Amino acid sequence: MKRSRLPMLAVFPLSVLAVVVGTPLFIGNQPVRWDSGSVLPRLVFGNDGSGAGNSTSATGTKKSASPNSSSSSGSASEDTLKVAKAWKEGMPQWGVQLYWEEETKKRSDDFVVEQARKHAKYLISLGANSVSISFPFYTGGRTSNTLTAGAKTPSAERLQKVLKVFEDAGFRTTVRPIMDEASLDPPTGWRGNIEPASRSAWFASYLKLLTPYLKVADQDKANTFVIGTELNSMEGAPGWDSLVASAEKVFSGEVAYDANWDNYVSGRINMPVSHLGVDAYFPVKVPDNASVDRLAEGWNTWLDKKTTGDLPNITLAEAGIGAMNGAYKSPGDFYTKNPVNPQVQANWYTAVCKVVQERRMSGVYWWSIYFDDDPNTPPDDKTASRLDFAGRPKSEKAVKTCFTSDYAGPGSAAAQ
Incomplete structure (x- = not known):
């Protein structure tokens, strides 16, 4: 089993999950706040979680660009790839996490470009x-x-080739390196409980690793660079100040951090970044035939532990679920392969999209599509992750219905 294909929550320790699910969280209306101890500007959420009243804002708007235009049908010819309506500030981000494991010895540059297309x-x-x-x-x-x-x-260099394909097609792009967990003794060990022997050495090593990718992201005008994902035990460490400041000298777009769902609802996320994403795998204890409204209610129950009302500055950086029986109680479970149930996945997607729109979120990215896969081919349920959605008609219909809805985004007049 290839761990690197797992969803971000897949190795979340079961003992911790039980505590999170089973223990009431009495945190009231505690705002998300990025630590205010640095000279770097920080986005500080208001008590309603909306970020209203902040004078500093990073939108991730493209640094050059006139909007791309194409037919409203959303179809693409073999010769021309253009999104139906290019993203602009204030619009929802309707996206997918494309997970890429390099196969340098097997794949040519031409293959990589054609796969991106x-x-x-x-x-x-x-x-x-x-x-x-x-x-x-x-x-x-x-x-x-x-x-x-x-x-x-x-x-x-390879990343730059792939970014160019999506940039030329008019996509809003995010670069998101994530720590592989194979060496962390999963499931008890995961990226959220690392404890480096020397944090200063860890941050120095991290900056050295990230710098080439930050440069490429800047050159190709990526909108967002995710500086860290689900690093619960490292959140709030002083080393982030210097790391983010260095990143912002190289990359002129939006520097973001993606928090795990448990930390998001239970406390403050202290990170000196301009945007917060959430890897959202909220468990909902309902039967497989639960309605979309019941699933949305379960999501709102979790989100209300943080704050009620609109969440215009929150992006669901990851949302997904296995297309199988019993998945609602553990939506990020990669290991289990219960009997396939495509309706479970489709209903979940519909419910999540409903919550995104009702709470005026900035968008959602579905986990995931594997870069080497053909998205037009149904997954092999003997070997593929149940979280794969490409090639599942019911799930694809739910995604398309979401992405082509009339939700104008948190910056629309209706949200003012």
Whole structure:
């Protein structure tokens, strides 16, 4: 089993999950706040979680660009790939996490470019306007101070080729390196409980790793660079100030952090970044035949532990679920392969989209599509993750219905 294909929550310790699910969270209307101890500007959420009243804002708007235009049908020809309606500030981010493990010895540059085009065409057919390119980097263990590229880490040069395909097609783009967990003794060890022996050495190693990718992201005018994902135990560490400041000298777009769902609802996320994403795998204890409204109610129950009302500055950086029986109680479970139930996945997607729109969120990215896969081919349920949605007609219909809805986004007049 290839761990690097797991969803972000897949190895969340079961004992911790039980505590999170079973213990009431009496945190009231506690705002998300990024630590105010640095000279760097920070986005500080108001008590309603909306971020209203902040004078500093980073939108991730493209640094050059006139909007791309194409037919409203969202179709793409073999020769021309263009999103139906290019993303602009204030619009929802309708996207997918494209997970890329490099296969340098097997794949030529031409293959990589054509594969990117294939995914761009597929995403256009769904009505997407955004894509997040996630790829692994590696560490030696939970206490290691060293972070490195590995055999499956795409080079910055290869990343640039893929970014160009999506940029030329008019997509909003995010670059998202994520720590692989194979060396962390999952499921008890995961990226959220690492404890480097020397945090200063860890941050120095991390900056060295990230810098080539930050440069490429800037050159190709990516909108967002995710500086960290689900690093619960490292949140609030002083080293982030210097790391983010260095990143912002290289990359002129939006620097973001993606928090795990448990930390998001239970306390403050202290990170010196301009945007917060949430990897959202909220468990909902309902039967497989639960209605979309009941699933949305379960999501809102979780979100209300943080704050009620609109969440215009929150992006669901990851949302997904297995297309199988029993998935609602553990939506990020990669390991289990219960009997396939496509309706479970489709209803979940519909419910999540409903919540995104009702709470005026900035968008959602579905987990996930694997870069080497053909998105037009149904998944092999003997080997594929149940979380795969490409090639599942009911799930694809739910995604397309979401992406082509009339929700204008948190910046629309209706949200004012």
